[in-house]
Amino acid sequence: MTAAPIVESTQLSKWYGQVSGLNDVSVKVPGGVTGLLGPNGAGKSTFMKLMTGQLKPSKGTIRVLGEPIWGNPDIFFRIGFCPEQDAFYDRMTGLEWLTALVRLNGLSEKEADAAARRALEVVDLTEAAGKRIGGYSKGMRQRVKLAQAIIHDPELLVLDEPLGGMDPIGRRKTIRLIREWGREGKSLIVSSHILHEIESMTSNILLIHNGRILAEGNVHQIRDLIDEHPHTVHVRAASPRALARLFLAYDDVLSLKLEEDAVMVQTARPDEFYTRLTALVASGEAGEIHEVTSPDDNLQAVFHYLVK
Amino acid sequence: MADSASNGRTVRRGPSFLTASARVFDLSIGQMLWSRRTIFLALVVGAPVALAILFRVLDIMGFAGMRVGSRTIQGPTIFGIFIWMLYLRFIVPVLGVFYGTSLIADEVEDRTVTYLFTRPIRRGAVLVGKYLAYLVATALVVLPSVMLVYFAVVPIGGGGLAGTFPALLTDLAMLGLGLAAYGSLFAWIGAQLKRPLVIGLIFAFGWEQIVMLIPGYLRRFTIAYYLQGLVPHAMPQDSTVSFLQSVLRDVPPAWTCLVWLAVIWAGFLLLAARVVERKEYVLEQ
Amino acid sequence: MPIHDQSYRHYGGRREPQGRAWIVIALAGIRNIIRKRLFIGLLLMAWVPFVVYAVQFYLAATIPQASAFLAPTAERFRSFFEWQGLFVFFITVWVGAGLIANDRRANALQIYLSKPLARSEYVAGKLMILVSFLLLVTWVPGMLLLVLQVAFAGNFTFVRTNPFVIPAITLYSFLQVLVASFTMLALSSLSKSGRYVAILYAAAVLFSHAVFGVVSLVTRSTSLSWLSFLANLSQVGDVVFRLRPHYATPWPVSVLAIIVLIAVSILILERRVRGVEVVR
Numbered sequence: 001m002t003a004a005p006i007v008e009s010t011q012l013s014k015w016y017g018q019v020s021g022l023n024d025v026s027v028k029v030p031g032g033v034t035g036l037l038g039p040n041g042a043g044k045s046t047f048m049k050l051m052t053g054q055l056k057p058s059k060g061t062i063r064v065l066g067e068p069i070w071g072n073p074d075i076f077f078r079i080g081f082c083p084e085q086d087a088f089y090d091r092m093t094g095l096e097w098l099t100a101l102v103r104l105n106g107l108s109e110k111e112a113d114a115a116a117r118r119a120l121e122v123v124d125l126t127e128a129a130g131k132r133i134g135g136y137s138k139g140m141r142q143r144v145k146l147a148q149a150i151i152h153d154p155e156l157l158v159l160d161e162p163l164g165g166m167d168p169i170g171r172r173k174t175i176r177l178i179r180e181w182g183r184e185g186k187s188l189i190v191s192s193h194i195l196h197e198i199e200s201m202t203s204n205i206l207l208i209h210n211g212r213i214l215a216e217g218n219v220h221q222i223r224d225l226i227d228e229h230p231h232t233v234h235v236r237a238a239s240p241r242a243l244a245r246l247f248l249a250y251d252d253v254l255s256l257k258l259e260e261d262a263v264m265v266q267t268a269r270p271d272e273f274y275t276r277l278t279a280l281v282a283s284g285e286a287g288e289i290h291e292v293t294s295p296d297d298n299l300q301a302v303f304h305y306l307v308k
Numbered sequence: 309m310a311d312s313a314s315n316g317r318t319v320r321r322g323p324s325f326l327t328a329s330a331r332v333f334d335l336s337i338g339q340m341l342w343s344r345r346t347i348f349l350a351l352v353v354g355a356p357v358a359l360a361i362l363f364r365v366l367d368i369m370g371f372a373g374m375r376v377g378s379r380t381i382q383g384p385t386i387f388g389i390f391i392w393m394l395y396l397r398f399i400v401p402v403l404g405v406f407y408g409t410s411l412i413a414d415e416v417e418d419r420t421v422t423y424l425f426t427r428p429i430r431r432g433a434v435l436v437g438k439y440l441a442y443l444v445a446t447a448l449v450v451l452p453s454v455m456l457v458y459f460a461v462v463p464i465g466g467g468g469l470a471g472t473f474p475a476l477l478t479d480l481a482m483l484g485l486g487l488a489a490y491g492s493l494f495a496w497i498g499a500q501l502k503r504p505l506v507i508g509l510i511f512a513f514g515w516e517q518i519v520m521l522i523p524g525y526l527r528r529f530t531i532a533y534y535l536q537g538l539v540p541h542a543m544p545q546d547s548t549v550s551f552l553q554s555v556l557r558d559v560p561p562a563w564t565c566l567v568w569l570a571v572i573w574a575g576f577l578l579l580a581a582r583v584v585e586r587k588e589y590v591l592e593q
Numbered sequence: 594m595p596i597h598d599q600s601y602r603h604y605g606g607r608r609e610p611q612g613r614a615w616i617v618i619a620l621a622g623i624r625n626i627i628r629k630r631l632f633i634g635l636l637l638m639a640w641v642p643f644v645v646y647a648v649q650f651y652l653a654a655t656i657p658q659a660s661a662f663l664a665p666t667a668e669r670f671r672s673f674f675e676w677q678g679l680f681v682f683f684i685t686v687w688v689g690a691g692l693i694a695n696d697r698r699a700n701a702l703q704i705y706l707s708k709p710l711a712r713s714e715y716v717a718g719k720l721m722i723l724v725s726f727l728l729l730v731t732w733v734p735g736m737l738l739l740v741l742q743v744a745f746a747g748n749f750t751f752v753r754t755n756p757f758v759i760p761a762i763t764l765y766s767f768l769q770v771l772v773a774s775f776t777m778l779a780l781s782s783l784s785k786s787g788r789y790v791a792i793l794y795a796a797a798v799l800f801s802h803a804v805f806g807v808v809s810l811v812t813r814s815t816s817l818s819w820l821s822f823l824a825n826l827s828q829v830g831d832v833v834f835r836l837r838p839h840y841a842t843p844w845p846v847s848v849l850a851i852i853v854l855i856a857v858s859i860l861i862l863e864r865r866v867r868g869v870e871v872v873r
Contacts, residue, residue, distance in 0.1 A: 016590065052426055053425070053426070054422060054425065054426075054588070054589075054591075055588050055590070056588045071585070073322055073427070073428045073429055073430055073431070074320060074321055074322055074428050075428070076322075076426055076427055076428040077320045077322070077428045079426070080426075081422070081426045083419075083422045083423075085419040085422070085591065087418055087419035087420050087422075088420065089339060089420060091338075091339065091342065091343070092338075092339075100331075100334065100335040101335075101423055101427065103331045103334070103335075104322075104323070104328065104331050104332070104335075104424070104427035104428070104429050105322070105323075105427060105428055106322060106323040106327070106428070148423060344789075345789065348789070348792065348793065348796070351796075352796060352800065355800070355804060356807075359804065359807065359808070363811060381811055381813075386811050389807050389810050389811060390807060393803050393806045393807050393810070394800075394803050394804070394807060397803065398799055398800055398803045402792065402795060402796065402799070402800075405792070405795075406788075406792045409788075410788055413788070414788075417786075417788075502631070503631060503687070505686075505788050505791050505792070506683060506686055506687050506791070509683065509686060509791070509795055510683060513682075513795075513799060514679065514683070544806075544810050
């Protein structure tokens with residue numbers, strides 16, 4: 001029995017006057033960590049705002065955790081949202097702000113204080129808890145935003161560009177946190193326009209462009225499905241020319257490019273190619289092979305092929 | 309926060325509307341009292357106090373300007389002038405416009421409204437909580453200012469505090485009602501309309517001023533009409549407009565004023581909460 | 594050459610002479626504001642008094658009985674500007690509050706002033722936006738009213754017997770407009786919130802008048818009218834239209850108060866309109 005989707009939209013569209021933000025999106029987002037990927041202006045934030053009840057659909061429906069989201073405040077016990085905008089009550093300290101927000105979940109003063117301290121500890125802001133948010137650095141502000149999203153231990157976290165403005169160490173820590181939350185059983189939807197960030201968090205993606213969903217699922221599966229684009233395999237070998245002569249004999253090899261110590265092959269049937277290569281290596285016919293990589297079996301290539 | 313089981317899954321319910329409003333009040337009151345706008349608030353309510361103290365000092369020094377012939381203008385009359393011209397016609401409507409129209413608009417402009425709208429509380433509770441914070445913040449500043457003015461000016465010309473104290477209490481209650489009524493009207497205008505501040509100013513300083521000059525029923529579509537019915541002082545005549553207003557004035561009974569002010573307060577607050585529940589707020593990027 | 598260079602090409606066309614950038618700022622601002630239908634509504638409403646007065650002049654010119662009490666006089670033109678004062682206030686708030694405040698909010702001042710644009714040009718451009726709309730509801734209808742009066746009467750009698758009316762309309766309109774514009778622009782440069790600026794302006798205009806009202810009632814004297822923004826303008830207006838001044842304050846004092854207000858506004862603009870902000 002497949003688990004119920006955490007977000008389910010049916011023909012979901014959103015217009016801002018004449019401008020289309022989201023266009024006929026029908027998608028079921030499974031549990032786990034899902035990366036919402038797309039260039040700037042693709043509709044990621046619009047989709048997230050519809051998911052979190054900030055906006056009303058112009059057409060279609062959206063259900064989150066099996067319930068309608070608009071006009072359903074109780075669902076926010078189960079959802080935590082980290083918005084993109086850098087906006088706070090600058091005069092409040094991090095602890096005061098988090099305490100005040102989580103009190104809106106019905107916690108008592110004491111419970112709220114404890115929850116706020118825990119959340120600050122998770123995002124590494126315990127020392128800055130008593131400092132005004134107005135004096136925080138960009139990275140600290142981003143982290144306190146994350147803290148308000150996780151403070152009530154929700155089932156679903158919706159994070160809109162959570163790594164924006166962070167330094168490399170901060171990014172690494174946050175990515176690690178996201179993976180940890182995913183392992184703990186939370187569902188996360190994380191948006192970004194930076195491909196390698198998403199790749200480092202998850203292989204389950206939702207690709208969006210011009211308000212439409214281009215692809216969804218595992219990035220490798222998606223790559224396999226894009227069969228009009230042959231796969232590129234990069235083989236670094238001791239005798240690249242000899243290797244190239246061997247490859248030419250096979251009809252799935254569409255093109256070859258010789259480099260100084262490697263040969264770049266384009267193949268229409270990567271599975272067959274890899275099996276053959278393994279046999280060649282085992283037989284010693286191909287000589288010494290140092291490295292085999294696939295430069296386009298990644299998100300960048302998928303994105304590039306689909307968005308082009 | 310109540311939990312109830314439904315279909316084997318625990319369904320959590322957010323805090324009640326009033327509890328949620330109270331929590332939003334807690335969050336907002338500090339911001340309202342300790343923001344830069346407080347400087348404006350302090351200047352606006354501090355100026356009458358400073359003026360009142362000045363008049364008292366001038367009276368003590370025997371300044372001729374405070375006298376007409378050999379008689380000093382009476383303290384209670386001066387207090388009545390302050391109430392009419394500063395508090396009733398300016399301070400209360402302006403604070404209502406300023407704070408009332410920006411209850412949600414400020415949060416939207418500052419892009420912090422997201423944090424409030426993604427909590428398990430009704431959006432209407434956010435508006436009501438912020439409205440309560442406005443009411444308490446302005447009352448805490450305006451009403452003491454009125455009292456200070458009272459104590460400063462009433463003794464001028466030998467006026468007695470004991471005899472005029474009931475009038476002070478009436479004034480305080482009337483101004484409190486004014487803050488409540490204007491606040492709720494402008495809260496609705498702020499929630500519903502674009503450019504609520506200008507529309508609020510047009511209402512308070514355009515519509516209300518002009519309509520009070522026109523005899524008939526139109527003036528009942530103002531808050532000033534009902535508030536002025538509760539003022540225990542004679543209306544001063546400092547200009548042609550106020551002269552005409554005093555000549556054309558009809559004073560409704562106090563109970564009518566109280567009922568209509570309560571209706572205006574509750575009605576517009578309810579409408580404002582309803583608008584906020586249904587409206588989507590698109591934040592500027 | 595057979596293969597043309599496709600890379601970036603520097604602009605080689607005609608450039609406007611320096612010092613005209615303020616026109617660009619002004620036109621962009623004006624275009625931005627007239628896109629709002631509600632504002633057009635306000636502008637149209639601001640012309641209602643013009644219609645009322647025009648009808649009065651028409652009746653005075655065509656019905657002999659009406660000319661006794663509707664005849665054009667300097668006082669009638671003066672009272673027209675009193676009415677327009679209300680719309681000057683609302684249009685100033687609408688147009689002016691965000692002129693510099695919005696730029697400060699969006700950190701756009703640094704962008705503006707990193708261009709070959711002097712601070713004075715930036716301020717002049719912003720000022721022109723407000724001045725244009727305010728003249729549209731003061732000087733333009735005032736002069737048009739005079740033209741209509743002549744057209745309805747079919748003669749220049751009124752203008753010949755009251756030759757000061759044309760310079761009075763011009764002087765008073767420009768005074769009204771410049772005082773409002775400089776004050777609002779200065780306040781706008783003090784904050785990042787247009788709403789806050791609007792309320793500050795309302796306080797400056799209305800509260801000062803209310804305070805003067807209290808003082809005049811208590812002291813039974815109008816000699817402190819210089820306290821009030823509106824009273825100063827009113828006093829100068831009475832003098833310019835050769836009417837008996839409303840208040841006991843000598844008119845040079847009112848003129849001085851206005852000059853001081855404009856000077857302080859310019860000083861504030863000079864201090865606040867900068868590309869670099871020192872944050873303490």
